[in-house]
Amino acid sequence: MYLVAVLDWYSRYVISWELDQSLEQGFVLAAVDRTLQTAVPTIMNSDQMSAPMHIRQPSATIVFAKRQIQVSLYRTMRRVRERGGRRRAMATADTLVRIDTIYHEPTAFDYARGRQVRERHPQAALVEVPSHWQIPDLHGNEDLAESWNRVKRTVLVLGVKKGLQCRPFERSCDFVAPSSANGCAMACAYCYVARRKGYANPITTFVNIDQIAGAIERHAARQGFKWEATQADPTLWTYELGTNSDCAVDATISDNVRDLVALFRRLPNAKATFATKYVNDDLLSYAPEGKTRIRFSLMPAAIARVVDVRTSRVPDRIAAINRFMEAGYEVNINFGPVLYYDGWLADYATLCEQIDASLSPAAKRQLHAEVIFLTHSAELHEINLRWHPAAEALLWQLELQEHKVSQASGEQVLRYQHTLKRQLVADLLAVLRERLPYCGVRYAF
Numbered sequence: 348m349y350l351v352a353v354l355d356w357y358s359r360y361v362i363s364w365e366l367d368q369s370l371e372q373g374f375v376l377a378a379v380d381r382t383l384q385t386a387v388p389t390i391m392n393s394d395q396m397s398a399p400m401h402i403r404q405p406s407a408t409i410v411f412a413k414r415q416i417q418v419s420l421y422r423t424m425r426r427v428r429e430r431g432g433r434r435r436a437m438a439t440a441d442t443l444v445r446i447d448t449i450y451h452e453p454t455a456f457d458y459a460r461g462r463q464v465r466e467r468h469p470q471a472a473l474v475e476v477p478s479h480w481q482i483p484d485l486h487g488n489e490d491l492a493e494s495w496n497r498v499k500r501t502v503l504v505l506g507v508k509k510g511l512q513c514r515p516f517e518r519s520c521d522f523v524a525p526s527s528a529n530g531c532a533m534a535c536a537y538c539y540v541a542r543r544k545g546y547a548n549p550i551t552t553f554v555n556i557d558q559i560a561g562a563i564e565r566h567a568a569r570q571g572f573k574w575e576a577t578q579a580d581p582t583l584w585t586y587e588l589g590t591n592s593d594c595a596v597d598a599t600i601s602d603n604v605r606d607l608v609a610l611f612r613r614l615p616n617a618k619a620t621f622a623t624k625y626v627n628d629d630l631l632s633y634a635p636e637g638k639t640r641i642r643f644s645l646m647p648a649a650i651a652r653v654v655d656v657r658t659s660r661v662p663d664r665i666a667a668i669n670r671f672m673e674a675g676y677e678v679n680i681n682f683g684p685v686l687y688y689d690g691w692l693a694d695y696a697t698l699c700e701q702i703d704a705s706l707s708p709a710a711k712r713q714l715h716a717e718v719i720f721l722t723h724s725a726e727l728h729e730i731n732l733r734w735h736p737a738a739e740a741l742l743w744q745l746e747l748q749e750h751k752v753s754q755a756s757g758e759q760v761l762r763y764q765h766t767l768k769r770q771l772v773a774d775l776l777a778v779l780r781e782r783l784p785y786c787g788v789r790y791a792f
């Protein structure tokens with residue numbers, strides 16, 4: 348019996364597989380066919396002795412050529428292996444985005460940041476659009492749902508952020524800062540940022556970073572010193588930077604995040620915070636001096652492999668905690684989103700053991716966590732069914748869920764039913780108390 352499996356090289360997610368009793372080409376092509384219905388890669392790589400022959404057959408190469416997919420054989424994989432783990436991580440960082448098209452507002456290149464991004468992607472085609480928020484070719488183009496990940500990898504939008512207000516928020520922060528980006532190159536199947544974006548959600552980078560930073564600085568100055576502790580922080584006003592994007596990925600596009608970390612370093616009464624699923628070691632050189640809190644989002648690795656598409660592996664996120672703390676960040680954990688499935692609590696107990704075994708005593712002393720159970724939306728569910736149905740088997744469980752209006756966004760979302768969720772929260776908090784007794788929980792809902 349022979350097995351062929353097609354994996355997303357970055358996320359290690361098995362996209363499709365087939366079994367056959369012979370090594371004829373048919374079952375390899377059937378697996379490839381199903382893969383291409385889910386996603387279209389830039390490069391198709393094969394690492395086994397027989398599959399390279401199959402994917403070089405004319406019937407296969409025609410399929411690849413039509414979709415402009417390059418074929419690369421096992422030598423590529425061997426070379427990557429020989430480079431070792433660290434080099435492999437760097438290679439994945441390099442391949443997270445390969446921008447070939449930049450949609451830009453008319454004035455985007457009047458700003459130094461817009462010109463900087465352009466210089467980093469000189470090969471990209473430029474398409475002028477009236478507004479970063481309404482690009483019918485992207486957000487309204489139903490055909491792009493099947494190419495969800497390709498768009499995230501190859502498209503960038505440059506816009507000018509208009510709303511510069513800091514708004515109060517009482518969970519991970521005291522205030523949500525105006526975003527320096529919106530959208531993401533990663534592709535978590537439950538991503539709430541994607542819910543309002545239609546059929547595509549690539550990164551939009553805002554080029555007026557000086558205005559954004561100025562608005563935050565003036566707002567912080569008006570607050571004065573913080574006399575009363577909040578759940579976000581006992582002494583510093585805390586500003587959320589990553590409501591609409593993942594800042595660690597944004598930092599691969601421009602210096603916006605570097606500038607914001609520098610801003611908070613000098614604000615006497617405020618700190619920044621953002622959650623991330625991406626380990627970007629470039630941030631280690633930003634010298635935050637304790638004024639930026641990174642929250643690494645964690646979930647059981649087997650589940651993350653299905654729903655956290657294009658993100659850093661969970662073991663890599665855990666391993667990064669000590670490193671980022673030593674570089675001057677406060678490092679917390681975001682247990683979010685928490686998914687409920689058979690065996691979920693045992694998986695969280697194991698995850699806690701992995702965290703406990705990995706963290707240094709200093710990292711444990713400063714550790715706090717937040718717990719956020721899954722929410723989902725009908726619109727994103729429909730889109731996900733077209734590029735990643737396997738994730739929906741975990742996310743869409745109507746018999747356990749109910750529709751509610753989100754307090755944070757005002758949108759209709761799907762959540763675990765009220766009484767079930769109350770029990771799930773209690774069960775998970777009990778596990779955290781037992782396995783990570785030194786970890787304070789800021790909130791759980």
Ligand code: SF4
Nearest residue numbers: 531533534535538593
């Ligand atoms: S990392 Fe955050 S912003 Fe990016 S896809 Fe995942 S949930 Fe969305």
